[in-house]
Amino acid sequence: MSTTQDLVTALKAELKAAGITYAELATQLGMSESSIKRVFAKADMPLSRIDDVLRVLKMDFADLARQVADAQPLRRELSLEQEKAVVADRRLLLLAICCLSHWTFEQMTTTYTFSEPECIAYLVALDKLGIIELRPLNRYRLKVAKGFRWRPHGPVMAYFREHVAADYYSGGFDGDGELLMLVHGQISPSQASNFVERLQRVGQDFAQQHLADQKLKAAQRRPYTLVVGMRSWLFAAFRDLKRDAAPA
Known part of the structure; x- marks a missing residue:
């Protein structure tokens, strides 16, 4: 989608939010309703016309550009x-x-x-x-x-x-709020994927808590770093001790 199309899409959303119909917009711009519909349908609006619509919406271009940026993936x-x-x-x-x-x-x-x-x-x-x-x-x-x-x-x-x-x-990972845990086992790939999703949620929860605690005084917060990992792996020090896989 081009930048102009993004701007027009954002304008449509702002008009809808403001309860302004194409007919009302046409009246304020001195245009016919059919012309307004055609301009929005083509999504190829010159900047001068975008400015006209923004005046009706009582917005400036920076606000519209920010709306477009916020909507980008x-x-x-x-x-x-x-x-x-x-x-x-x-x-x-x-x-x-x-x-x-x-x-x-x-x-x-x-x-x-x-x-x-x-x-x-x-x-x-x-x-x-x-x-x-x-x-x-x-x-x-x-x-x-x-x-x-x-x-x-x-x-x-x-x-x-x-x-x-x-x-x-x-580090010793033995301080308040610290943990180092190594767990090894054999599970199905589907269950491994489930664990990965749960670990991702833990990371997101940590990030959300970080944001929530920004309201606390600096003395009430301490820096922590969460490292989350999971992989199919065998300790390098033990690999030479492993028997060859049995023939299928």
Whole structure:
């Protein structure tokens, strides 16, 4: 769908929400109702006409563009080139993670050593990469879905395996609210898929709780990182002890 078509679709929705019929719109614009219907049916409206309709709706173009952006499907993962760009600068990667965690601009600049101009520059870069839509007053809208994940074998996960995994797992996982659990077993592939869905819900619940607890004072919150994984796998240290599979 083209941008113009998106704008026209959004205009239709706004007219319906405002209870303005094509006949009423035609009267206010000095056009015939048939002409209005034809313009909306073709979904090929010049910007001057869009501005005319917006005046009737008492909206500005920025509001309409925001409606269109909010209606766009969200990304579930980035392209390989996008991930390469993110991981090429660890400060950009850090702010990408902050955005995915719904941090405010103030949280980013007070927690890490970014000046306001530096932080804005990185947010602009994330906007250009399609991860966020940067809005006035340094606010932003995420353009990735709730179930977003980094590419399993992409540059970002490679960075985490090389620089982060050992650091993460070196902890004792024995503090308040900490847990490390390893469970091994044999189950059917269908049940494995069910467990994956349940684990995804746990991740989403964690993200939702993070948002809900933003209203608490900083002293009432602590940073936690939830790592969820499940794969068909045999410990490398034990593989040479496994008997060959029996012939079918």
